[in-house]
Amino acid sequence: MPMPDNQLLDRYAELTVRSGVNIQPGQQLVVTAPLEAAPLARKITEHAYRAGASLVTVLYSDEQATLARFQLAPDDAFDVAPGWLFNGMAEAFKGGAARLALVGEDPALLSEQDPAKVARANKARAVAYRPALEYISGFAINWSIVAFAHPAWARAVFPGVPEGEAVERLWQAIFAVTRTDRPDPVAAWAEHSAELERRAKWLNDGRFSALRYSGPGTDLTLGLADEHKWLAAGGKAKNGVFCIANLPTEEVFTMPHRERVEGTVRSTKPLSYNGTLIDGIRVRLKGGRIVEAFAEKGEETLRSLLATDEGAARLGEVALVPHSSPISQSGLLFQNTLFDENAASHIAVGQAYPDTIAGGGRRPKEELARMGMNESVVHVDWMIGSEEIDIDGVREDGSAVPVMRGGEWAE
Amino acid sequence: MPMPDNQLLDRYAELTVRSGVNIQPGQQLVVTAPLEAAPLARKITEHAYRAGASLVTVLYSDEQATLARFQLAPDDAFDVAPGWLFNGMAEAFKGGAARLALVGEDPALLSEQDPAKVARANKARAVAYRPALEYISGFAINWSIVAFAHPAWARAVFPGVPEGEAVERLWQAIFAVTRTDRPDPVAAWAEHSAELERRAKWLNDGRFSALRYSGPGTDLTLGLADEHKWLAAGGKAKNGVFCIANLPTEEVFTMPHRERVEGTVRSTKPLSYNGTLIDGIRVRLKGGRIVEAFAEKGEETLRSLLATDEGAARLGEVALVPHSSPISQSGLLFQNTLFDENAASHIAVGQAYPDTIAGGGRRPKEELARMGMNESVVHVDWMIGSEEIDIDGVREDGSAVPVMRGGEWAE
Numbered sequence: 001m002p003m004p005d006n007q008l009l010d011r012y013a014e015l016t017v018r019s020g021v022n023i024q025p026g027q028q029l030v031v032t033a034p035l036e037a038a039p040l041a042r043k044i045t046e047h048a049y050r051a052g053a054s055l056v057t058v059l060y061s062d063e064q065a066t067l068a069r070f071q072l073a074p075d076d077a078f079d080v081a082p083g084w085l086f087n088g089m090a091e092a093f094k095g096g097a098a099r100l101a102l103v104g105e106d107p108a109l110l111s112e113q114d115p116a117k118v119a120r121a122n123k124a125r126a127v128a129y130r131p132a133l134e135y136i137s138g139f140a141i142n143w144s145i146v147a148f149a150h151p152a153w154a155r156a157v158f159p160g161v162p163e164g165e166a167v168e169r170l171w172q173a174i175f176a177v178t179r180t181d182r183p184d185p186v187a188a189w190a191e192h193s194a195e196l197e198r199r200a201k202w203l204n205d206g207r208f209s210a211l212r213y214s215g216p217g218t219d220l221t222l223g224l225a226d227e228h229k230w231l232a233a234g235g236k237a238k239n240g241v242f243c244i245a246n247l248p249t250e251e252v253f254t255m256p257h258r259e260r261v262e263g264t265v266r267s268t269k270p271l272s273y274n275g276t277l278i279d280g281i282r283v284r285l286k287g288g289r290i291v292e293a294f295a296e297k298g299e300e301t302l303r304s305l306l307a308t309d310e311g312a313a314r315l316g317e318v319a320l321v322p323h324s325s326p327i328s329q330s331g332l333l334f335q336n337t338l339f340d341e342n343a344a345s346h347i348a349v350g351q352a353y354p355d356t357i358a359g360g361g362r363r364p365k366e367e368l369a370r371m372g373m374n375e376s377v378v379h380v381d382w383m384i385g386s387e388e389i390d391i392d393g394v395r396e397d398g399s400a401v402p403v404m405r406g407g408e409w410a411e
Numbered sequence: 412m413p414m415p416d417n418q419l420l421d422r423y424a425e426l427t428v429r430s431g432v433n434i435q436p437g438q439q440l441v442v443t444a445p446l447e448a449a450p451l452a453r454k455i456t457e458h459a460y461r462a463g464a465s466l467v468t469v470l471y472s473d474e475q476a477t478l479a480r481f482q483l484a485p486d487d488a489f490d491v492a493p494g495w496l497f498n499g500m501a502e503a504f505k506g507g508a509a510r511l512a513l514v515g516e517d518p519a520l521l522s523e524q525d526p527a528k529v530a531r532a533n534k535a536r537a538v539a540y541r542p543a544l545e546y547i548s549g550f551a552i553n554w555s556i557v558a559f560a561h562p563a564w565a566r567a568v569f570p571g572v573p574e575g576e577a578v579e580r581l582w583q584a585i586f587a588v589t590r591t592d593r594p595d596p597v598a599a600w601a602e603h604s605a606e607l608e609r610r611a612k613w614l615n616d617g618r619f620s621a622l623r624y625s626g627p628g629t630d631l632t633l634g635l636a637d638e639h640k641w642l643a644a645g646g647k648a649k650n651g652v653f654c655i656a657n658l659p660t661e662e663v664f665t666m667p668h669r670e671r672v673e674g675t676v677r678s679t680k681p682l683s684y685n686g687t688l689i690d691g692i693r694v695r696l697k698g699g700r701i702v703e704a705f706a707e708k709g710e711e712t713l714r715s716l717l718a719t720d721e722g723a724a725r726l727g728e729v730a731l732v733p734h735s736s737p738i739s740q741s742g743l744l745f746q747n748t749l750f751d752e753n754a755a756s757h758i759a760v761g762q763a764y765p766d767t768i769a770g771g772g773r774r775p776k777e778e779l780a781r782m783g784m785n786e787s788v789v790h791v792d793w794m795i796g797s798e799e800i801d802i803d804g805v806r807e808d809g810s811a812v813p814v815m816r817g818g819e820w821a822e
């Protein structure tokens with residue numbers, strides 16, 4: 001396995017620790033990572049200790065073990081999840097630990113497996129993970145998600161290219177879109193993060209009550225939650241620590257109203273969901289709910305996803321990303337949400353972020369629900385933006401303002 | 412890295428799952444393993460799913476990360492331990508999960524590090540692990556410990572031999588002493604396990620109240636706990652599952668009385684304790700307590716160990732192993748407790764096993780303490796047997812029976 005340029009990998013690890021999760025002296029760090037990410041996880045561990053972390057714990061996962069389970073375990077195994085481990089993570093977050101996820105996996109790992117079993121395993125996992133996830137979605141602690149160039153992922157992104165070269169090219173792409181190859185990546189992210197915050201402010205000042213999308217196969221009016229707030233991925237967690245929750249990130253995002261989305265929308269990029277590729281999605285929403293759903297590929301998995309629970313067929317996030325984003329400009333289909341969602345405007349079904357409502361973290365759940373907040377054990381982003389999509393911001397009084405034209409910011 | 416004969420590794424994994432932990436249909440399995448053990452962990456995972464496990468979770472550790480912490484983390488980090496993770500494990504055991512530890516590490520990993528920091532980290536870890544350990548020491552669930560040939564370990568066992576060859580020779584040694592190279596390893600272990608149980612019965616029938624050790628540098632009278640029970644590593648856990656807690660195992664063991672050990676004793680093999688090698692131990696016990704302690708090597712670590720808590724300087728286990736055991740006959744110094752403790756009779760400082768008192772699991776702690784049971788956050792075995800040691804069993808009435816002569820069973 002060829003390794004990326006060692007100096008760049010080291011800078012990437014440092015960027016992750018300083019600009020991404022921004023670990024604080026005395027803080028514990030909980031990292032999740034596939035086994036293949038061990039070289040990066042080790043460098044991150046070193047930088048975290050240099051920055052004063054008291055303890056870094058890496059929870060490794062193993063795709064081969066996951067696959068073996070689907071091939072060999074008894075049928076009733078698939079409703080079981082490691083709740084005890086997730087409860088342990090929740091305890092760590094409650095105690096003030098920061099969280100880092102290293103992602104990058106075989107996007108088609110489970111594509112040959114029984115979709116019903118995959119759906120049951122996904123649901124059991126999502127339900128068991130919920131207590132830990134609430135610290136993340138509620139932004140109680142500083143956290144971040146970054147990628148590493150998993151060999152199977154690299155092969156999927158660069159089909160036909162020998163694995164070693166594919167891994168190298170994927171690392172180059174990761175270093176480019178995360179600005180790791182800039183002279184001062186930490187400074188570059190401070191600047192980019194401020195730019196995204198300016199864009200969020202412009203949208204907040206616009207006081208739109210809905211967004212209207214039009215384009216090929218898309219005619220959607222997406223109502224926004226009451227007192228919704230546009231945010232960028234960089235922000236101050238409730239523990240007072242500024243972190244950038246995704247590296248890379250190009251989006252500004254807010255909360256759709258769970259009951260006020262009407263029309264049809266088409267996906268513009270494939271979506272990799274827990275080892276299954278879902279492509280060519282077309283859905284119709286009525287009263288905020290997805291009432292019709294089709295996909296050219298992975299339709300069964302899409303339907304299972306939407307049936308996970310009551311909130312899985314409603315929206316929890318709407319995000320705007322210009323078509324000229326560096327990720328889109330790379331011309332690559334990453335088949336990984338962290339990248340692809342930053343190549344295009346997107347929506348997510350499932351759990352909403354309470355912080356995308358003003359004072360959301362302190363309001364009771366019933367009030368948040370009345371204001372339009374959706375709840376679910378899942379949160380899955382999929383891309384609906386392209387250079388063919390126009391978006392208007394619509395105010396209460398019916399007046400409309402161009403927000404995006406041909407996939408770019410209208411102003 | 413050369414891998415061992417793939418077929419033998421597979422049989423070893425199967426032996427571990429079937430004879431060692433004896434995983435039951437529907438049961439979860441929690442495995443701890445160093446990163447380097449991933450190939451074995453994967454094979455074990457497969458066999459566990461074949462045997463009906465519902466979920467196998469491998470918690471990987473990374474020596475490089477441990478070392479980085481000692482080199483880079485701030486001083487006050489060393490009183491911190493991942494209690495949240497250990498509490499998660501305890502929750503898994505409470506829910507009925509089985510436990511497997513894959514061991515094999517660099518015996519000198521931390522030998523260059525500040526012994527005071529190492530001691531603080533060991534203590535913090537031991538205290539945090541206690542709730543999980545109680546399920547193990549109380550034999551509430553089926554569990555087992557097996558080894559894998561870690562490269563740094565192999566280099567320590569075969570100094571001067573190139574790493575690849577050292578790893579191969581260590582695997583061969585592991586396969587030999589675990590009987591993996593026999594035609595039917597599972598049957599061989601059933602037979603061997605029955606033989607150890609017969610030996611335990613003979614000792615129980617002897618109704619000794621103390622053991623008397625004599626040999627070079629050793630003159631020790633070791634009182635046994637009231638109503639103590641001799642056990643072998645193979646036995647039925649409280650969840651009803653028969654497992655063999657150590658592979659290999661050659662010992663029969665019981666509980667010393669925490670206040671009734673008098674005299675001097677010398678170690679006969681080095682002891683590897685959390686990355687530090689302790690050799691040439693000489694201690695004097697009075698009223699069950701180690702009141703003088705010396706070591707030719709690692710004396711500071713030995714003293715820190717004994718000072719961990721009140722029970723760390725008293726005994727929690729006494730075990731008898733004939734000098735002709737296969738591990739002793741291999742002529743190798745493994746520098747790993749799992750092997751070395753099965754090469755010689757040994758004692759352990761620290762936590763006792765409640766099950767080595769009749770009905771121990773059901774008696775209140777105060778009663779167990781009165782009967783002689785020791786408690787501590789540590790349990791560390793060290794070897795005091797050799798071909799030069801004689802052991803007598805002494806009864807209440809003062810009569811004595813030869814138990815071992817020249818390191819072998821007297822009958």
Ligand SMILES: [Zn+2]
Pocket residue numbers: 251253317319341346381
């Ligand atoms: Zn998003």
Ligand SMILES: [Zn+2]
Pocket residue numbers: 317348379380381
């Ligand atoms: Zn999202």
Ligand SMILES: [Zn+2]
Pocket residue numbers: 662664728730752757792
């Ligand atoms: Zn023992």
Ligand SMILES: [Zn+2]
Pocket residue numbers: 728759790791792
């Ligand atoms: Zn022991």
